[in-house]
Amino acid sequence: MSSREDILGRVRAALHRNAGNAAVAREVMMAALANRTPGPQPAVACEPQALLERFRVKSEQASSTVEVVATDAEVPAAIAKYLAAMKLPTTAVVWASLVALDWAAAGLKVEARGARDADLVGITGCFCAVAETGTLMMTSSPDTPAAVSLLPETHIAVVRAARIVPYMEDAWNLARAALGSLPRAVNFISGPSRTGDIEQTIVLGAHGPYRVHLVIVED
Amino acid sequence: MEIKSMRFKANAEASLANVVLQGNLKNAKGKFVTKRAEAIKEIDDFEGTRDAAAAIRNKVIDNLDLWLERFETRAQETGATVLWAKDGAEVCRLVTEIARKHGVTKVTKSKSMLSEEAGLNQALEAAGIQPVETDLGEYILQVDNNEPPSHIIAPAVHKSLDDVADLFHKVHGTPRKTEIPALTREAREVLRGHFLSAEMGLSGGNFLVAETGSVALVTNEGNGRMVTTMPKVHVVITGIEKVIPTLEDLSTLMRLLPRSATGQSISNYFSILTGVKKPEEHDGPEHLYFVLVDSGRADVVGGEFHEMLRCIRCGACMNHCPVYQTIGGHAYGWVYPGPMGSVLTPLYAGIENSIDLPHAATLCNQCGVVCPVKIPLPDLLRKLREKQTDAGLRPLTERIGLRVWAWVAQRPALYGLGARVGARYLKWLAGEDKSIRLLPTAPEWTRGRDFPAPQGKTFRELYAARQNSAKGSA
Numbered sequence: 001m002s003s004r005e006d007i008l009g010r011v012r013a014a015l016h017r018n019a020g021n022a023a024v025a026r027e028v029m030m031a032a033l034a035n036r037t038p039g040p041q042p043a044v045a046c047e048p049q050a051l052l053e054r055f056r057v058k059s060e061q062a063s064s065t066v067e068v069v070a071t072d073a074e075v076p077a078a079i080a081k082y083l084a085a086m087k088l089p090t091t092a093v094v095w096a097s098l099v100a101l102d103w104a105a106a107g108l109k110v111e112a113r114g115a116r117d118a119d120l121v122g123i124t125g126c127f128c129a130v131a132e133t134g135t136l137m138m139t140s141s142p143d144t145p146a147a148v149s150l151l152p153e154t155h156i157a158v159v160r161a162a163r164i165v166p167y168m169e170d171a172w173n174l175a176r177a178a179l180g181s182l183p184r185a186v187n188f189i190s191g192p193s194r195t196g197d198i199e200q201t202i203v204l205g206a207h208g209p210y211r212v213h214l215v216i217v218e219d
Numbered sequence: 220m221e222i223k224s225m226r227f228k229a230n231a232e233a234s235l236a237n238v239v240l241q242g243n244l245k246n247a248k249g250k251f252v253t254k255r256a257e258a259i260k261e262i263d264d265f266e267g268t269r270d271a272a273a274a275i276r277n278k279v280i281d282n283l284d285l286w287l288e289r290f291e292t293r294a295q296e297t298g299a300t301v302l303w304a305k306d307g308a309e310v311c312r313l314v315t316e317i318a319r320k321h322g323v324t325k326v327t328k329s330k331s332m333l334s335e336e337a338g339l340n341q342a343l344e345a346a347g348i349q350p351v352e353t354d355l356g357e358y359i360l361q362v363d364n365n366e367p368p369s370h371i372i373a374p375a376v377h378k379s380l381d382d383v384a385d386l387f388h389k390v391h392g393t394p395r396k397t398e399i400p401a402l403t404r405e406a407r408e409v410l411r412g413h414f415l416s417a418e419m420g421l422s423g424g425n426f427l428v429a430e431t432g433s434v435a436l437v438t439n440e441g442n443g444r445m446v447t448t449m450p451k452v453h454v455v456i457t458g459i460e461k462v463i464p465t466l467e468d469l470s471t472l473m474r475l476l477p478r479s480a481t482g483q484s485i486s487n488y489f490s491i492l493t494g495v496k497k498p499e500e501h502d503g504p505e506h507l508y509f510v511l512v513d514s515g516r517a518d519v520v521g522g523e524f525h526e527m528l529r530c531i532r533c534g535a536c537m538n539h540c541p542v543y544q545t546i547g548g549h550a551y552g553w554v555y556p557g558p559m560g561s562v563l564t565p566l567y568a569g570i571e572n573s574i575d576l577p578h579a580a581t582l583c584n585q586c587g588v589v590c591p592v593k594i595p596l597p598d599l600l601r602k603l604r605e606k607q608t609d610a611g612l613r614p615l616t617e618r619i620g621l622r623v624w625a626w627v628a629q630r631p632a633l634y635g636l637g638a639r640v641g642a643r644y645l646k647w648l649a650g651e652d653k654s655i656r657l658l659p660t661a662p663e664w665t666r667g668r669d670f671p672a673p674q675g676k677t678f679r680e681l682y683a684a685r686q687n688s689a690k691g692s693a
């Protein structure tokens with residue numbers, strides 16, 4: 001007997017499985033799988049300005065830095081200013097979805113490709129963002145490689161204000177509607193990587209970025 | 220992992236006598252507790268959320284066979300391979316075979332308690348494959364001669380900054396560093412090379428989502444993302460009980476897991492991984508394997524301990540356990556310490572191999588109060604004690620003692636007399652300073668501390684007196 005049959009067989013025996021109760025239980029299962037009702041959620045104010053504000057406060061609590069700009073066109077200059085203030089390099093790897101912005105005018109040199117170990121700055125967008133916890137939702141695809149938000153020491157993310165949703169459950173519904181099934185990787189990111197493994201002292205920059213900077217575009 | 224739980228008493232005594240460990244435990248104590256207490260305040264309906272979480276876990280465990288089949292089908296549809304392992308030996312065999320098949324020489328691992336259960340690192344090494352632990356705590360333990368973890372969330376919580384500084388100086392051959400950020404950076408640099416060169420990444424799984432056939436991983440360091448993004452093969456090792464229905468359910472459980480574990484509103488990274496990389500994609504594994512592990516779990520289904528299968532491995536029960544806080548995790552002698560370990564070890568590793576664990580609790584129910592999925596840990600510990608007694612596994616003196624007690628307890632007059640005599644005797648024994656240095660019939664009770672002696676009447680005497688005076692005043 002295969003291990004699969006052995007394990008499932010013992011589970012079935014323990015549950016007194018028979019054709020009758022299997023049919024009932026299967027129906028209950030299908031109903032549970034189709035149920036989209038969220039569990040209890042903490043209150044989150046849903047007006048656009050309140051969502052943006054909550055997202056900002058929660059992101060800062062997770063040790064990200066946040067700035068708000070009015071339009072896409074302002075993004076490269078805002079990022080250039082941040083990099084200069086932090087004395088960081090002006091070369092970056094970006095998501096293909098952002099490569100069309102006028103980076104050169106802001107004095108930045110960007111390349112749209114997968115990330116490499118030597119990349120020090122990674123610039124990404126995000127699929128959407130969750131106000132409840134100050135979280136970015138990243139969905140992987142050829143144009144949005146996962147490693148760009150992981151390998152570089154600095155991760156900068158461009159967030160559209162209109163894509164800030166109250167809860168993670170809203171993010172799932174957006175993903176179901178836009179993508180059908182889930183992409184290979186959904187990564188929720190809340191601040192720079194960290195560890196508390198030595199004396200429970202939080203240190204930023206474990207294996208991923210040391211810092212995360214968010215540029216929220218209002219328009 | 221070898222089971223050393225039969226040496227619980229000796230281990231616990233050694234832990235109590237270990238000055239360095241006691242210092243480290245004292246340091247850690249409280250941090251988890253305070254942070255959790257703060258974090259759960261953010262949830263308006265905490266009890267309702269706990270109820271919902273328990274219901275989600277029950278829904279699957281009560282019909283686990285169907286949910287497993289459903290998860291398997293969905294995972295296969297996404298391009299993953301699903302394998303099943305009855306025990307640790309089979310986990311080791313399957314993972315070694317996968318590694319061989321793909322020509323793997325190095326495996327980067329993010330934390331997996333099941334791989335500890337199975338002793339997978341030793342098996343991989345024996346097969347000439349290098350396992351590299353990448354969670355900072357697990358890495359520290361691996362380079363310290365494969366020391367076992369002492370906590371499921373913070374594996375190296377028993378080590379101090381000085382311990383780690385000495386260790387890294389020795390194994391990395393670098394100048395001794397004394398700052399935690401510098402030590403973390405040093406580990407990052409060593410491990411970055413491994414992340415980029417390993418052909419296979421191995422992770423546990425916090426949850427398996429039946430709706431989508433995905434594995435959900437909760438991490439802070441980013442090592443979980445690394446091992447599931449960089450290598451060409453990803454192997455997930457999880458227990459068969461980890462299935463949950465939908466992404467909505469995942470969100471509910473995520474409101475509780477990081478808060479209960481580390482006091483975070485959400486972990487830094489939360490990854491939901493589904494299937495394999497498409498040809499045009501820049502990163503992600505080309506091969507994804509799930510190893511669904513039984514190792515004792517199937518036999519818990521449907522039985523008197525089935526509630527334990529709800530466990531989401533948050534560690535809150537040990538963080539709040541006075542016994543764990545005093546002796547640390549190693550004394551428990553296997554992978555899982557604290558109250559959850561005292562239930563899981565007898566169930567998975569054998570009740571006869573862990574005689575003392577169900578007794579390593581005061582039954583104060585701190586664990587039951589904090590458990591996010593409402594597992595009645597003290598009840599389960601009590602049931603295990605009953606089972607041991609029924610199976611004749613407790614010492615003869617204890618069994619005779621309990622018999623005698625039961626016989627007397629069924630005779631109220633005799634019991635009352637015995638209690639009165641006992642209380643007076645203990646008072647006499649204690650003398651002037653009202654505490655007993657050595658209890659002749661049970662010397663263990665007074666080995667580590669003095670025993671406060673009863674100073675007045677028994678409960679029944681007081682109760683009777685109160686009833687009388689109540690009648691008098693009525």
Ligand code: SF4
Nearest residue numbers: 530531533534536590
């Ligand atoms: S028993 Fe409850 S508190 Fe303990 S680790 Fe499991 S889920 Fe957490």
